[in-house]
Structures are given as structure tokens and as C-alpha cells.
Amino acid sequence: MTTETNKNFARPTYRQDDQSEIYLYQPTAPNPDAICIAMVYPAAYQIALSSLGYMILFQQLDMSPDIDARRIYADTLNDHNPKELEFMGFSFAFELDIIKILENFAVYHIPMFAKDREREHPLIFAGGPVPMSNPEPFADFFDFFLIGEGEEMLPRLIDVYRENRHLTDREELIQRLAANVPGLYAPGMYDVQYEGPDGPLASITPKYDDIPVLVEKQLVSNMDDFVASTPIISDKAIFSSTLLVEIMRGCAHRCRFCLASYSMIGPVGSGLPGARGGAIEKVIARIENGIQYTNKVNLIGALISEHPEFSTLCDYLDNKQDLTVSSSSLRVDTLTPQIVNTFKRGGQKQLALAIETGSERMRRRIHKNLKHEQILQAAEMMAKAGMESVKFFGMIGLPDETEHDIELLAELMREIHKNNPKLKIHLGSSSFIPKAGTPFQWQAKISNKQVDQGFKILRQSLQDVADLQASSAKWDYFQAFLSRGDRRLSKLIIRFYELGGGLGSVNKAHQELKAEGLADFPELDWYALRERPEHEILPWEMISLGTPKHILYKEGLPPAGFER
Ligand code: SF4
Numbered sequence: 001m002t003t004e005t006n007k008n009f010a011r012p013t014y015r016q017d018d019q020s021e022i023y024l025y026q027p028t029a030p031n032p033d034a035i036c037i038a039m040v041y042p043a044a045y046q047i048a049l050s051s052l053g054y055m056i057l058f059q060q061l062d063m064s065p066d067i068d069a070r071r072i073y074a075d076t077l078n079d080h081n082p083k084e085l086e087f088m089g090f091s092f093a094f095e096l097d098i099i100k101i102l103e104n105f106a107v108y109h110i111p112m113f114a115k116d117r118e119r120e121h122p123l124i125f126a127g128g129p130v131p132m133s134n135p136e137p138f139a140d141f142f143d144f145f146l147i148g149e150g151e152e153m154l155p156r157l158i159d160v161y162r163e164n165r166h167l168t169d170r171e172e173l174i175q176r177l178a179a180n181v182p183g184l185y186a187p188g189m190y191d192v193q194y195e196g197p198d199g200p201l202a203s204i205t206p207k208y209d210d211i212p213v214l215v216e217k218q219l220v221s222n223m224d225d226f227v228a229s230t231p232i233i234s235d236k237a238i239f240s241s242t243l244l245v246e247i248m249r250g251c252a253h254r255c256r257f258c259l260a261s262y263s264m265i266g267p268v269g270s271g272l273p274g275a276r277g278g279a280i281e282k283v284i285a286r287i288e289n290g291i292q293y294t295n296k297v298n299l300i301g302a303l304i305s306e307h308p309e310f311s312t313l314c315d316y317l318d319n320k321q322d323l324t325v326s327s328s329s330l331r332v333d334t335l336t337p338q339i340v341n342t343f344k345r346g347g348q349k350q351l352a353l354a355i356e357t358g359s360e361r362m363r364r365r366i367h368k369n370l371k372h373e374q375i376l377q378a379a380e381m382m383a384k385a386g387m388e389s390v391k392f393f394g395m396i397g398l399p400d401e402t403e404h405d406i407e408l409l410a411e412l413m414r415e416i417h418k419n420n421p422k423l424k425i426h427l428g429s430s431s432f433i434p435k436a437g438t439p440f441q442w443q444a445k446i447s448n449k450q451v452d453q454g455f456k457i458l459r460q461s462l463q464d465v466a467d468l469q470a471s472s473a474k475w476d477y478f479q480a481f482l483s484r485g486d487r488r489l490s491k492l493i494i495r496f497y498e499l500g501g502g503l504g505s506v507n508k509a510h511q512e513l514k515a516e517g518l519a520d521f522p523e524l525d526w527y528a529l530r531e532r533p534e535h536e537i538l539p540w541e542m543i544s545l546g547t548p549k550h551i552l553y554k555e556g557l558p559p560a561g562f563e564r
Pocket residue numbers: 251252253254255258260261302303331354368
């Protein structure tokens with residue numbers, strides 16, 4: 001990884017990168033027999049540059065002489081000779097990314113289905129939140145997925161590949177990787193049977209004895225070795241000329257819907273690490289290095305203010321003149337006047353707080369243990385510090401929610417407005433989407449009609465005290481059926497892609513397949529909206545995020561004394 005003593009590194013002369021890029025590490029020219037790996041980001045260059053997870057893995061490869069590391073973005077397709085590429089590794093954060101990924105296959109003449117690829121084609125893999133939760137709807141398109149954090153998995157993958165690079169049989173090569181790289185899930189190595197074309201899974205069986213029945217997610221345990229920070233600064237990035245620094249990874253609060261929590265930590269006693277942050281001196285060293293080139297710093301993490309030494313970091317930041325300090329969102333009950341003031345001094349006019357719901361009853365239901373008073377105090381702290389506005393994130397359609405609970409969210413906004421009339425309030429809201437790998441993976445999602453009705457209630461009850469930014473019901477539905485889908489959906493995905501990949505074409509794709517007699521999979525509502533019985537075999541059951549199924553199920557039940 002990057003050392004903290006870097007000084008304005010020489011640009012690599014062996015490649016044609018964007019001239020505005022400032023490297024904070026020393027890239028290494030590849031050896032003649034280096035393994036050629038393209039790291040692909042399925043969105044534009046400016047977004048990729050601000051994706052810390054993608055960039056640090058590229059950096060890691062780029063510092064090794066044994067790797068010829070390339071970058072590909074959705075707007076730089078076609079820049080490489082596909083014959084040179086041995087791997088293409090996709091960052092896969094959102095279900096809709098699949099459209100850009102398939103576009104990429106087409107440009108590089110890679111067969112869409114993994115089973116149709118030859119040894120000469122690059123090995124196609126993906127990592128990120130989508131495969132970690134449920135890779136199954138996309139199983140037919142990838143040779144393998146990396147389940148977990150890549151920093152330690154990638155080197156292991158490369159070592160095992162190097163030992164087997166000579167193999168001429170693609171299936172045998174993938175089998176060796178699947179058998180020897182912990183966290184590597186190769187879907188083609190498993191037989192999946194269904195209880196009829198409209199039914200759930202009947203079984204998932206590895207095809208070979210050396211293929212794991214359960215693929216365990218991999219987490220780095222010592223964050224001191226992997227404090228992540230922007231390796232390449234550019235004014236073209238979405239976070240223009242900004243140093244992103246990771247403060248915390250994972251979150252131990254285990255809100256029952258939260259994939260960011262369940263995928264990034266292990267439960268107590270599992271042997272997997274919990275929420276992690278690097279030592280504060282390592283974090284500060286990263287900032288010191290980065291601010292030689294920029295005065296903008298963004299603190300990254302699901303729960304940055306829970307870093308045990310966060311106040312030391314605030315003291316450090318407070319003493320830096322002219323530094324702009326920002327962060328995506330903070331947790332209400334960890335907020336202190338010092339933290340708010342650090343961001344205020346750092347130039348922030350608004351802070352974001354995820355409260356999920358305005359009803360204390362619902363917050364208990366989802367294990368978001370915030371008190372009404374704590375939310376009021378957080379808003380007051382911001383108003384006192386002179387913040388212009390606050391952004392809250394909320395959800396509708398949570399399990400056991402009533403219309404009254406939705407009204408309580410609006411009532412809370414009204415109360416905050418009354419107490420702090422000068423503080424502008426923004427409310428971002430989406431509908432609850434049950435995510436695989438969380439305790440709410442069995443829960444039903446509300447229909448599009450109910451989503452629209454819920455937002456109507458919210459809008460009316462808000463009475464103009466807050467500006468509501470509501471998600472699209474169609475978009476939420478799209479994510480919902482893929483989030484809990486199985487590999488039978490690959491046909492639909494391909495047709496959807498062929499129709500241009502706009503959200504409006506999902507139904508058209510489905511209707512066309514039905515008319516052609518090819519829709520041999522259940523209705524989309526069956527995937528998206530249905531509550532699943534406890535013992536149904538779930539399509540993603542070959543992936544273990546660390547918490548056993550029976551414990552997840554128990555955690556998803558209403559807490560003791562909860563009134564429905
Ligand atoms: S506090 Fe936020 S990040 Fe943590 S589990 Fe809850 S929703 Fe997820």
C-alpha cells in the first residue's frame with residue numbers, strides 16, 4: 001500500500017493516463033511476463049475516480065511489477081486489446097450496473113454467458129456489494145465472484161492463478177481457483193435445482209468434491225495495514241480534487257435491513273472482525289500526505305464518529321487552516337458539539353443523518369436504537385453551530401409499518417422545524433428493499449402502488465416544513481426483484497439489456513419472453529414482494545456473510561413486547 005512519505009510521484013511513462021491525474025503512489029512498470037488485469041468500473045471516469053474501493057485495489061495491483069494493471073470505465077471502453085487481458089474484474093455496486101457490464105463484454109467480444117467462453121478469453125469476475133449480497137441473478141455472466149474485501153483476496157487469487165496459468169482447460173482452471181482461493185465463488189461449479197419452473201430452489205450442490213459447499217466472505221482483520229485513501233487525485237473526479245480517507249469500515253449496530261453492516265462485519269464469536277478503523281496516526285498520516293496536493297478532505301465510513309479516537313482526529317482537523325472537511329452521513333447518537341463544529345469550521349453547511357423512520361416503535365422494530373430526544377438534540381446542535389441545513393434519510397414500507405408511522409416521520413420533521421426555524425430540512429426517502437444477507441431478507445416489500453401512497457401521505461403531512469426527495473417506486477422495485485432473484489433471471493436480464501436497459505423496458509422484456517414461450521421463471525412480484533417462509537432454500541445460500549441463517553431469522557423477528 002501507499003507509504004506516507006510519498007512526494008509528487010513521476011507519472012508512468014508507459015501508459016497514456018489523463019494528464020490531470022496526480023499519483024500519490026509510485027506505479028511500477030510491469031515485467032514482461034506480468035499478469036494482465038483490467039479493473040473495470042461500470043460507470044464514467046469521473047465517478048470511478050471517486051470510488052475508493054475500486055481505486056485502492058487498482059493501486060495495489062499497479063504497485064506490483066508482476067501485474068500489468070489497466071483501468072477501464074464505461075466511457076473509455078475499447079482502449080485495450082482483449083487478447084492481452086487475462087482477467088477483467090468488475091466493480092459491482094448497483095444492480096443496474098449489469099447493463100454497462102454487458103456492454104463491456106460486447107465491446108471486448110467476450111461471450112455474454114460464462115459457459116460459452118474459451119481459454120483465450122479473460123477470466124471475468126466481480127466484487128462489491130451486489131455479489132456479496134446475492135450474485136445469483138448474474139451467475140451465468142461471470143466466471144467467479146470475490147465475496148468480501150479484496151485487499152487480501154486479490155493477492156491470493158493471483159498466486160493461485162500463477163501456479164495454474166499453464167492450464168489449457170478453462171473449467172479446470174476455474175475449479176482450481178474456486179478450490180484454493182477462500183471467498184471465491186464460481187457459480188458454474190454448482191448445480192442448482194428448482195421445485196418446478198415457478199417454485200423456489202430445491203437444492204444447490206457443488207459439482208466437484210473440492211468445491212466448498214459454503215463460500216465464506218473474507219475481511220481484512222488489521223485495518224492498520226489497509227487504511228484506504230485516494231491514490232490518484234484529479235479535478236475531473238466527482239469529488240473534484242478531494243482526498244477521500246476511510247475512517248471506519250463496517251458498522252456494529254446491525255440495523256436489521258442494513259447490508260453495509262451485515263456484509264462488512266462478523267457477529268460476536270464468529271471469528272470475523274467487527275467494525276474496524278485504522279489507528280488514528282495512520283489516518284492522519286494519509287491526510288498529511290494528501291493535503292500536499294489538495295485542501296479538500298472527505299471522511300469515509302458507515303459510522304465515522306464511532307472511531308474510538310475520532311475526537312483526536314477532530315482536534316487535528318480543527319488545527320488545519322483552510323481545510324475543507326466533509327462526510328456523507330453521521331449517526332445521531334454519536335454526534336457531539338465538537339464534531340458538528342469540526343465540520344462547520346471545515347466549510348460544511350449541511351450534515352446528513354440517517355434516522356430511517358420517525359416512529360420510535362419502528363426504530364425498535366428495525367433495531368435502530370435512537371431516541372426521539374436524541375434526534376431533536378442533534379438537530380439543535382446543528383442549528384446552534386450555525387449549519388444552514390440538515391438532511392435526514394428515512395424509509396417507508398418497513399416491516400409492520402402503519403400509515404401512522406409514516407405520519408410520525410412528518411410530525412418529527414415538523415417538530416424539528418418548529419424548534420429550529422432557521423434550519424432548512426431536507427428529507428431523502430426510499431422504500432424498504434429486503435436485501436439478501438440481512439435479517440430482513442425474508443420480509444415482503446410493499447407494492448409500487450403502496451410506495452406511491454406512502455409518499456403521498458408523507459408529502460401531505462410534511463406541510464412544506466421539509467423538502468422531500470423521494471425515490472422512484474419503479475427503481476426500488478427493479479432493485480427488489482434482483483436483490484432476491486435467482487439465476488433463472490439471466491434471460492430477462494439479457495433481453496432487458498438488448499432493449500436498451502432503461503427501467504421502462506423491464507416489463508417489455510418480460511412480456512416478449514412470455515410471448516415467445518421463454519419466460520420459464522416465476523413472476524417478478526414473486527421475487528420482489530413475497531414474504532419468504534423461514535425454511536425455503538434461498539438462492540444465495542452458498543454465500544456466508546458470517547451470521548448463520550437461523551440467527552439471522554431470529555434477529556429479523558419483532559423484539560419482545562413489540563405490538564403489531
Ligand atoms: S447505524 Fe447505519 S450503518 Fe450502522 S447498521 Fe444501522 S443503518 Fe447500518
